[in-house]
Amino acid sequence: MDNGMTQAPLSVAGLGVEFSDFRAVRDVSFDVRHGESFGLVGESGSGKSTILRAIGGLAPISHGTVRFRGEPVRATRSRAFRRAVQMVFQDPYGSLHPRQTVERQLSEPIRILGLDDRMDRIRQAIEQVGLNASFLYRFPHQLSGGQRQRIAIARALLVQPEILLLDEPTSALDVSVQAEVLNLLMDLRETRGLTYLFVSHDLAVVGAMCERILVMRNGEAVELLTGDQMRSGRVSTDYARQLLRASEGYQPGITRREAG
Amino acid sequence: MQDHLLDIRNLRVTFATPAGPNEALRGVSFAMGREKIGIVGESGSGKSLTGKSILGLTPGRASVTADRLMFDGQDMLTMPPRQLRQIRGRRIGLVMQDPKYCLNPVKTVGRQIATAAIAGRGMTMAAARAETVRVLRAVQISDPERVMRAYPHEVSGGMAQRIMLAMMVVCEPDLLIADEPTSALDVTVQLEVLALLDQLITARGMGLIFISHDLRLVSQFCDRVIVMYAGRIVESLAANQLHNAQHPYTRGLMNCLPAIDHKPGQRLPVLKREASWITE
Ligand SMILES: Nc1ncnc2c1ncn2[C@@H]1O[C@H](COP(=O)(O)OP(=O)(O)OP(=O)(O)O)[C@@H](O)[C@H]1O
Ligand SMILES: Nc1ncnc2c1ncn2[C@@H]1O[C@H](COP(=O)(O)OP(=O)(O)OP(=O)(O)O)[C@@H](O)[C@H]1O
Ligand SMILES: [Mg+2]
Ligand SMILES: [Mg+2]
Numbered sequence: 001m002d003n004g005m006t007q008a009p010l011s012v013a014g015l016g017v018e019f020s021d022f023r024a025v026r027d028v029s030f031d032v033r034h035g036e037s038f039g040l041v042g043e044s045g046s047g048k049s050t051i052l053r054a055i056g057g058l059a060p061i062s063h064g065t066v067r068f069r070g071e072p073v074r075a076t077r078s079r080a081f082r083r084a085v086q087m088v089f090q091d092p093y094g095s096l097h098p099r100q101t102v103e104r105q106l107s108e109p110i111r112i113l114g115l116d117d118r119m120d121r122i123r124q125a126i127e128q129v130g131l132n133a134s135f136l137y138r139f140p141h142q143l144s145g146g147q148r149q150r151i152a153i154a155r156a157l158l159v160q161p162e163i164l165l166l167d168e169p170t171s172a173l174d175v176s177v178q179a180e181v182l183n184l185l186m187d188l189r190e191t192r193g194l195t196y197l198f199v200s201h202d203l204a205v206v207g208a209m210c211e212r213i214l215v216m217r218n219g220e221a222v223e224l225l226t227g228d229q230m231r232s233g234r235v236s237t238d239y240a241r242q243l244l245r246a247s248e249g250y251q252p253g254i255t256r257r258e259a260g
Numbered sequence: 261m262q263d264h265l266l267d268i269r270n271l272r273v274t275f276a277t278p279a280g281p282n283e284a285l286r287g288v289s290f291a292m293g294r295e296k297i298g299i300v301g302e303s304g305s306g307k308s309l310t311g312k313s314i315l316g317l318t319p320g321r322a323s324v325t326a327d328r329l330m331f332d333g334q335d336m337l338t339m340p341p342r343q344l345r346q347i348r349g350r351r352i353g354l355v356m357q358d359p360k361y362c363l364n365p366v367k368t369v370g371r372q373i374a375t376a377a378i379a380g381r382g383m384t385m386a387a388a389r390a391e392t393v394r395v396l397r398a399v400q401i402s403d404p405e406r407v408m409r410a411y412p413h414e415v416s417g418g419m420a421q422r423i424m425l426a427m428m429v430v431c432e433p434d435l436l437i438a439d440e441p442t443s444a445l446d447v448t449v450q451l452e453v454l455a456l457l458d459q460l461i462t463a464r465g466m467g468l469i470f471i472s473h474d475l476r477l478v479s480q481f482c483d484r485v486i487v488m489y490a491g492r493i494v495e496s497l498a499a500n501q502l503h504n505a506q507h508p509y510t511r512g513l514m515n516c517l518p519a520i521d522h523k524p525g526q527r528l529p530v531l532k533r534e535a536s537w538i539t540e
Binding site for chain 1: 275277278279282300301302303304307308309319357358360361400401406414415416417418419422440443444445446447448449450451473474475512513516523524525526527528529530531
């Protein structure tokens with residue numbers, strides 16, 4: 001990757017998001033490089049989903065700019081943007097239509113792209129996320145939580161995007177199924193050169209997926225880490241240290257105030 | 261007969277689907293006292309359905325049967341619906357897996373929790389409001405006043421999860437069924453929420469069914485772990501005996517745990533499922 005020469009497909013500068021008088025995101029800046037997997041981690045409520053939503057045009061940008069291929073995005077996202085950028089929501093109901101069968105939802109992107117071999121593509125997509133054709137005629141509410149999450153991922157991939165905004169894409173999956181999905185994402189990144197903006201509260205997952213990680217707290221960026229720094233625990237802020245420490249697991253008696 | 265808090269025998273749930281009948285639960289049996297039981301198992305193995313069936317919350321088109329479903333000496337299979345509704349919410353609380361979807365979208369968070377406190381514990385409005393602030397703080401919501409005024413779509417995923425938990429905890433049930441209650445929480449907040457649950461269980465002698473896909477978390481937090489696979493319980497272990505697990509699914513899962521120092525881009529280990537696991 002020749003940084004500097006190629007333009008960041010996605011960049012965020014001084015981003016602020018306000019809801020009435022509540023500031024959910026304050027002055028956040030980062031670039032996502034071509035072919036990179038960029039992680040966002042941090043406390044619940046720190047603004048991670050809001051950043052993805054602001055990029056996707058679903059939350060108001062009150063300050064700063066979001067650039068797509070170097071150009072500031074407009075209030076209504078361009079056709080090129082909508083084609084290239086897909087979002088997998090944290091709440092999988094958000095990504096799926098409640099009254100359409102899985103088959104119909106997976107057919108939609110294929111129809112829009114004007115591709116043939118519809119059934120083969122659908123089968124492949126659903127098997128890649130560890131499910132099978134027996135799920136095709138179900139509605140979202142007839143699936144388990146993790147099955148819904150995987151259908152949402154399969155749908156986003158069928159659109160053949162260049163950039164995926166993934167909000168906790170595997171939080172409802174056990175480690176084995178999660179590994180299948182993460183391996184699939186790694187394969188696609190290598191074969192199709194996809195770029196990911198990856199939100200997760202699980203540091204092990206982010207460590208396995210991402211080259212660079214931005215740690216968020218209270219709507220602000222606290223620290224930008226390389227994957228190496230995170231894995232070896234070489235962090236400079238107390239909060240990042242606390243996160244790493246807590247990821248060692250539940251020990252009765254240790255709470256947030258004491259940890260860190 | 262022992263005085264179990266909950267006693268389930270041969271619970272079966274079948275759905276009619278266009279692809280044929282789907283036997284989602286195939287004879288689930290277990291009994292528990294006032295303890296912390298973890299239910300783990302892969303996606304689709306029937307964990308949520310087990311929790312919902314205990315409260316009779318399976319969708320109408322499902323066929324549900326059981327040889328026994330007793331809660332605190334009462335037979336929930338033959339109980340009149342009115343009595344069942346009273347138990348639900350007051351004595352058994354269920355934290356659903358999709359909190360945003362389960363909260364009422366047109367009522368503020370504060371109103372929903374206060375209503376639960378009034379219905380579950382007969383509180384006055386003023387007392388319920390004060391209690392709402394207290395439980396929201398207890399689940400680590402730092403600005404409860406703002407969050408009480410918010411509607412469900414105005415809170416984050418992890419906040420919605422904690423709000424749902426607060427709403428159940430505020431009723432002080434005897435049995436709490438928590439379906440993936442911390443799956444959206446970062447580790448620091450997760451530890452706080454677990455500490456809160458621990459405290460309630462010790463202080464009030466509550467029973468807890470903790471549904472999770474996270475084997476490591478459950479083994480650290482619960483007394484006993486039930487492992488489900490394809491609609492059945494394949495193994496039941498003391499939490500500290502997980503390393504002695506026999507079932508290949510359980511053993512396989514333990515080998516798949518990613519470590520924080522995993523090299524980026526390196527493929528993660530996955531389980532090879534065997535068709536025989538479904539029947540053996
Ligand atoms: N539409 C909205 N109106 C008002 N406040 C909002 C809205 N959306 C988000 N917020 C607030 O913004 C803050 C950040 O929310 P966000 O969903 O981005 O958090 P998050 O980092 O994704 O947390 P989690 O890990 O729990 O999903 C929260 O305090 C939330 O209440
Ligand atoms: N309404 C329904 N109609 C048909 N099948 C259903 C319905 N609800 C659930 N199922 C199926 O029953 C099985 C068990 O579902 P359940 O929600 O209990 O899984 P789970 O163990 O909680 O999984 P997850 O970890 O993904 O949440 C799944 O295969 C699911 O697809
Ligand atoms: Mg979020
Ligand atoms: Mg479930």
